[in-house]
Amino acid sequence: MQLKEGQLGWGKKLGLWLLPLLLVLLVVMVASVSLGSARLSFSTVWKIILSHVPFMPEFTKEWSNSAEIIVWNIRMPRILVGVLVGAALAVSGVAYQGVLRNPLADPYVLGVSSGASLGAASFILFGQELLFAGRWTLPLIAFICGVGTLLVVYRLAYIGGKVQPETLLLAGVVVQAFLGAGLSLVMSMSGEKMQTILYWLMGSLTLSDWSSGMVIVPYVLGGALVIFLFARELNLLTLGEQKAHHLGMNVERTRLIVLLAASLTAGAAVAVSGVIGFVGLVVPHIMRSLVGSDHRVLLPVSAIAGAILLTIADTAARTIMEPQELPIGVITAFLGAPFFGYLLRKRRRGLWYHE
Template identity: 70%
Template sequence: MSMKRDQLGWGRRLTVWLLPLLCLLVVVVIGSVSVGSADLSIGSVWKIMMSHFMFVGLAEKDWTQAAETIVWEIRMPRIMLAVLVGAGLGAAGTAYQGVLRNPLADPYILGVSSGASVGAAAFILFGGSLSIFGSWTLPFVAFICGLLTLFVVYRLASINGTIQVETLLLSGVVVQAFLGAGLSLLLSMSGEKMQNIVYWMMGSLTLADWESDVVITPYVLGGITVMWLCSRELNILALGEQKAHHLGMNVQRVRFVLLVTASLVAGATVAVSGVIGFVGLIIPHMMRSVAGSDYRVLLPVSAVAGSILLVVADTMARTVLDPQELPIGVITAFLGAPFFAYLLRRRRKNFW
């Protein structure tokens, strides 16, 4: 009976928080697709949207082809990519903080972001004429380099077949320092290509299209599903590794599965959008403070909240200095850096 009550309790909490957030996400998407530098009426925007969904018969075509291209081929793919990237970063950040039991952890703490950045910078600098996968060659290189970095960090942290959280974090710091030096070297050699490298490092959804959405969707949705299926193990890990061992959980295997899955999701998002920081750091904290620490609730709620944050940030990035566009990483850094400082200050007070 207690187990049934527990399942009913977390299920009710999930519904209470997830439904309002999904409604808010719909509102944010509606607002974002209606905003832009092109002079389009809201009525025209919505007729175009309805013509591509279920209300085909209700939408009389009284708009230009240019307007349809702007709404459906430029704005919507970008907004949907923001939804997917935000969901991936929010869920991956939640998993990282749960596995590492570190509230300052985010999807890039193990060097996935740094590895992807070095790979992308090297490709922009030396492999510009190489086009094995067409426009997807750069994202593919960034994705592979991010995963290779995770493998190196994991191997460094492995001692007699076991991995301690502290060793894993230190290995990530060491590898990130080395990759940071490599990235600085590449930037110093980049010359006129420096702007392309720096812009990619700051994150942008400018080149989003429907193909990007299709490619990233399996990684994000599949990764979030795997992480949510491990939410019970995350709840047990929150009690401490010794208690988790006593309860019969294989801590090393669970940690490996979750870290690889979260890094796959983070690597996929970096590959299509560049480096977008702080989303995976601040979203889990915000949602934990309101929805509780049960990962069966926290993971899906953080995914939706991450989507909301990134859609809002991307809308700001393309409208604040219109017609000039800001990298989305600049917006998330302005939002996330003060929050990060607040977390550091609070942890210092608790320590002393």
Template identity: 80%
Template sequence: MMAVKEGQQGFGKKLVFWLLPLLFVLLLAVVGSVSLGSAQLSFNMVWKIIFSHLPFVPDMEREWPKAAEVIVWNIRMPRIMMAILVGAALAMAGVAYQGVLRNPLADPYILGVSSGASLGAASFILFGQGLAILGQWTLPLVAFVCGIGTLFIVYRLAYIAGKVQIETLLLSGVVVQAFLGAGLSLIMSISGEKMQQILYWLMGSLTLSDWSSGVAVAPYVIVGWFVIMLFTRELNLLALGEQKAHHLGMNVERTRLIVLLAASLTAGAAVAVSGVIGFVGLIVPHIMRTLVGSDHRVLLPVSAVAGAILLIAADTLARTIMDPQELPIGVITAFLGAPFFGYLLRKRRQRFF
């Protein structure tokens, strides 16, 4: 009993030790991002506008143009909030996928969630514009449903004799992704003038973020985080191996299904509003694991904050590095992530040969 209590105290201290500095860095990232942009607005003006919208701040005299308020409060701030939500969602999903699949090279898209969402979105852009019964929310909904539907197909393909082997699950994901990739190539080959719109969505962007889109995504991120946090003990047991986890009383199949579903719901919601932003779910969990260890009670929350920081930084670069032209955010994360993925691949190869 004393050992358990000491372990819980150690876990709490470790979490606070890493989480507080990361939250401070996140605050600095928000401050820097909201203060930068193509519109030359002074630092004081930017923060006067922000404070004027906070409920606990007394009314102040509005000395700024209406256009400046629109830029700061209706464009930059919703975009930053969306970067926080999407970055946290992708990082949390990455932690969950790597934990449940016991593969440090896994990311939120390994089982085809991204490919399914991409094919659904591209098909809707090309064929379904007249069916936008939910207005601007129709495209994200289609992408989300197709991504989650892909997960169920992959899982069903891998479900053999009442159980799912990790190797079979990964191979099923590869097969389904190949099929969906062929479908996506077909859609793009006949897309004509809509190819640019499809490509921009596939490369990821937070350009169209607004407060309503953030409100729509937040419940998925919060619920996904809560569900995965409920299974941090099981994820820690899985690191010992499936057989040992089973002998310790864990229902491996049930845990795997619930965690994969929660992670895919979270990642699918992020993809639905931002497009395909790769490598966040690969880079962040691996870096944080080397820093804080593999205890998922600590790894999950610190990775969520680190993912938010990374995506804010990437989005700020995307909209300022070639000002006034804006790059898709997926280009920035790919430049960061592809070399890192190569490093991980080489490291794992050297371990086995």
């Protein structure tokens, strides 16, 4: 009976948070699709969108073909990809912080970002004639290099038949330093391609289209589902590894599965958007302070909050200095860096949520 009551409690709490967050996300998406350097009226934008929705009444076409391309082929897929990327980064951040029991962990802490960045930069500089997967060659290489880096880090930290979170983090720092040196070398050789590499490293949704969303949907939804299925185990890990083990949990197996799922999810996001920092760090902390540390609630609400944050950041990136566009990473860094400093001050006071 107590178990059922507990389940009802977290389910009710999740429902109470999901509806308002989904409404906020809808409002943010409506505002985002209506804003841009092309001055289109609100009614025109939504007539164009509704004209593509099945079973809706037909509208008399009062807009130009260029307006339809801007709204339906540029803004809409970009916003939807931003929603997916934001959700992926936030869910991955929750998973990393939970499985490593470290509030400063985010999707890039174990080198996923560094590996993807080095792979992408190397391809831009040396391998653009090797388009074996068409326009998806660059994202695919970034994805493979990011996940491959995680496997290297995990193998380095696997000592004595198990992996300690502290060892894993240290291995991540070492590998990131090595990959960072490699990235600096590539950039020093890049010449006229420097701007292309830098823009990718700072993150952007400029090239997003409908196929971008279709490609990453399976990774984001699949990875998030796997992580959610381990929400109970993540709750147990907050008690400490020994207690989790005594309660019947296979700590090593859980850690590996969750890290792989989180890295696949984050790697898919990085592959289509480039490197966008701080979303996976900031969002989990904000939502944890609001809904608590139960991962059954924290994971879904963080996914929606991450989608909201990245949609707002992308809208700001393309409108603040229009017609010039800023990289999204610049916006998220302005938001995330002060928050990171706040977390460091909390650590000095011994206020980690795990302690």
